[in-house]
Amino acid sequence: MDIGDKSPKGSSQGRQDNAAESSANQDEDLDPSPSQAGYRLSIVKCLVLYPIAILPVCIGLLLAYWFRVRWIKLTCRKCPLVNASYVLVKDIDGKERVEVVRQVVVEKNKNVVGSERDRLLESLREKAVVKYIEHRCMRYFYDDLEKKYLLLRGYDSGVKCSAMHSMALGLKHGDHRERLCLYGPNSINVPVKPYHVLFIEEVLHPFYIFQLLSISLWMYEHYYSYAVCILVLSTISVTTSLLQTRKNMQQLHDMASHSSQVTVCRDNKDPMDVPSESLVPGDILVIPSTGMTMPCDAVLLTGTVIVNEASLTGESCPVTKTALPIGTEAVFVPAKFKHHTLFGGTNVIQTRFYSDSRVLALVITTAFTTARGRMVRSILYPKPLDLKFYADSLKFLGGLGVIAIIGFIYTCALQATTLGPLKTIVRGLDIVTTVVPPALPAALTVGTVYALQRLKKHKIYCISPQRVNLCGKVKLVCFDKTGTLTEDSMSVQGVMDVSDKRFYPLAEDPSQLCRGPLLFAMATCHSLTIINNELVGDPLDVKMFNSTGWSLEEPGEDASRFDVVVPTVVRSPASNGVNMELGIIRQFTFSSELQRMSVLVRNLASSDSKMMDVFTKGAPEKIAELCRPETVPQDFKRTLQALTGDGLRVIAVGHRTMQLAWHKSERIEREDVEHSLTFGGLIAMENTLKPETAPVISTLMNSNIRTVMITGDNLLTGVSVARGCGMIASEEQAIVMKVETLCPSSSSISSSSEDLMDTPLPPPPSHTVHYRLLDGVGVAESSVKRHPKMEMVSRGYQSLVLTMESKYHIAIEGSSFLLVRNNFPDLYNKLLVKGTVFARMSPDQKAQLVTDLQSLGYGVCMCGDGANDCGALKAAHAGISLSEAEASVASPF
DSSP: OOGGGGTTTOOHHHHHHHHHHHHHHHTTTOOSSOEEEEEEEOHHHHHHHHHHHHTTTTHHHHHHHHTHHHHHHHHEEEEOGGGOSEEEEEOTTSOEEEEEOEEEEOOOOTTOOOOSSOHHHHHHHTOSEEEEEEETTEEEEEETTTTEEEEOOOTTSSOBHHHHHTTTTOOOHHHHHHHHHHHOOSOOOOOOOOHHHHHHHHHTSHHHHHHHHHHHHHHHTTOHHHHHHHHHHHHHHHHHHHHHHHHHHHHHHHHHOOOOEEEEEOTTSSOEEEEGGGOOTTOEEEOOTTOEEOSSEEEEOSSEEEEEOHHHHSOOSOEEEEOOOTTOOSBOOTTTTGGGEEOTTOEEEEEEOOTTOOOEEEEEEOGGGSHHHHHHHHHHSOOOOOOHHHHHHHHHHHHHHHHHHHHHHHHHHHHTTTSOHHHHHHHHHHHHHHHSOTTHHHHHHHHHHHHHHHHHHTTOOOSOGGGTGGGGGOOEEEEOSBTTTBOSOOEEEEEEEEETTEEOOOBSOGGGSOSSHHHHHHHHSSOOEEETTEEESOHHHHHHHHHHTOEEEOOOSOOTTSOTTOOEEEEOOOBTTBOOEEEEEEEEEEETTTTEEEEEEEETTOSOTTEEEEEEEEOHHHHHHHBOGGGSOTTHHHHHHHHHHTTEEEEEEEEEEEEOOHHHHTTOOGGGTSSSBEEEEEEEEEOOBOTTHHHHHHHHHHTTOEEEEEOSSOHHHHHHHHHHHTSSOTTSEEEEEEEEEEOOOSTTSOOOOSSGGGSOOOOOOEEEEEEEEOTTSOOOOOEEEEOTTSOOOOTTGGGGOOOSSSOEEEEEEHHHHHHHHHHOHHHHHHHHHHEEEEESOOHHHHHHHHHHHHHTTOOEEEEEOSSTTHHHHHHSSEEEEOOOSGGGGGSOO
16 A cells, blocks of 8 residues: 555645545535525514414414424515515525524724725625624625625635735734624634523424423323323433533533634734734734644745644644745635645644744634634534435324324214213324324433443443434444554555666665665655654654654754755764765645655755755555656566555655756746656555454444445555455455546547537547456456447456355445446446445545445445544444544544
């Protein structure tokens, strides 16, 4: 397995992707312009409907409380949004919610010059009073041009990177006051409802109202003992539910709230200390050298910062954030520039700077629009569970209701002549309370609370009690690999150097390598740092670096020994009394999309100041593509398969030498560095199974619960781990499914036509599905070709006898997974049923797979570590996070 596998939970650089991706996943329900309808109170309708609602013992008001949207439509008249007192907002999930229109007075500042960055912001600043609604903790302001309420965005949308550096002088005080009025305070305030409010909300639930009416009926008929029992049971149920709800709300409030003093630059003056609640998008934040907890999302403008992002990713290893490059004309997107973005709620451990320079960051989002705020909103407003279980439950209750009505009518008709009207109605209601058990909600609540207490004894905590009942329907469990099925720690098993396009035998001790590209790459291509005299970073990088025997040194505030652009120096052990020093000029941090990282390195003893070396490490397949073909060994694929087949994590190394001036090294693009490399060798690392993995998988299999592995790892490594833990039995076959895309040549298309409309369109690409049988049975291949406008050709498909009844397991990579899903619907259903190892899967693909498995009727449980698995954990019926960090709050268990 290689470094490209690490996006789910591997390298510290990969976790930077995790932070951005998890925050993006948590913000899927954010709609900048949801569907809206305006309503205004109608006096005539109110005069007619309120007396009707109040007179029959306030039953109408109770219905209005249960069906608020219906009540607004009945008592109000529809009107343009500009005149509305209430706005009905339809969410992405299709549900309508009533929001009250509010107003805020904007403090005017005539000295502030407007900008064209945000049209909505500039139009709001021209008004003395602006209207807004607060929907899901987000402010939507009325826009005269669009004639609807729009979300007021921060600097995370529509701003060029080059423009951000021009804002380094800070906001003027008047501009800050205006923005504070519009954006509101920078605080994630989760209200904790008082006990009496929670009690009223709980008691007014339809089930408890029915229960109260039933108890009253039984009291009237002198069934005191039964009525008291139900009353006591209901009281216990309401009390336990109320206490649990209040406890969860208080925990969420304590986790989300954060207040501190921060230092900002305003009006191009000396820094000043202000409360963190006063921060607004556009403020310039000074990051202290002693560290801080980020109160907002900000993009780093100067310096370098070491950050712990455990609160977002679940991983405690520090990551390095660098300053946003100067002169970049691209539009800033946090997910794209995540290596330069400090996310709210993360902890800054230390900063790196030179001489008297400050480490500055531009505030881009505040409050609930930050990464931390989005995570809290995902808890406050979870996606509705579209479950067959609940649909069947409602059908069951509906059936009971129909039976109760029939029984009521029959009883009344049968006894109307023998009993009086009142007694007849009472007897009919007895039938209703018998058919629809009033103690049902209380029994369910008590049962759920008891189940939660049993789980708590095993140190399993649940933040979504309604998911407990769903766990009994689980028929499939999806596991992440690294950190879930296997240990987090790894050991270097050996390295394979390259010479003359041939691999040397596996060397177990990298420190004995001759000084060359492979050893230099292991010593420099990482993002390790020193904190409190301890080398910290990703465990893989730490193990790899320590195996070389080299040492790492970082300059402090006194950087006079090195050039200012050399933040880190690695030094070799003394050889003939001489140490070799390599300065890491620049890092191109790890990207899960690119599956690699690179560094620019200079030999400090070299007399040529422009001579620099590029070292790149990453997924072997990706590194081989970036290398010159004549430098890649001919047995590369065979060697890689042999190593990954043994369950090893494999990293490849490439290098090149280039002439580059110092000042250009900070501006050169990644694409200009990572090409025309020379293949440098392979690094093999072992990742062992956890001791409890095999017994757990065995227990699930014996219970007829299917197990699936979803990982970002190498496919062959995943298959090896699946066999080792028992997901794939020794007598069962493992088949690799791979899809190739064949793009037709466009050479036959004539371009000489004078009329471009006559130019024929190129034919769409076709796809071929290949199968490969693993595990020493030889290689058997068959294929299925499909043109988008043709039916699937099945010739040759049966050669591997891929039937639902045969015992085989399919392994597939993420790229092929998408092609099968989009182009082979029949084959995709078979993949969902027979797939066991899903490798090279991105976070979005993990969540999509879980959703598709649910569509087949599976009760799906997902077990991960709370990092890149957040989307899948939230999508599953039962999500189990093995992380104790705050990121795990996205998971029910």
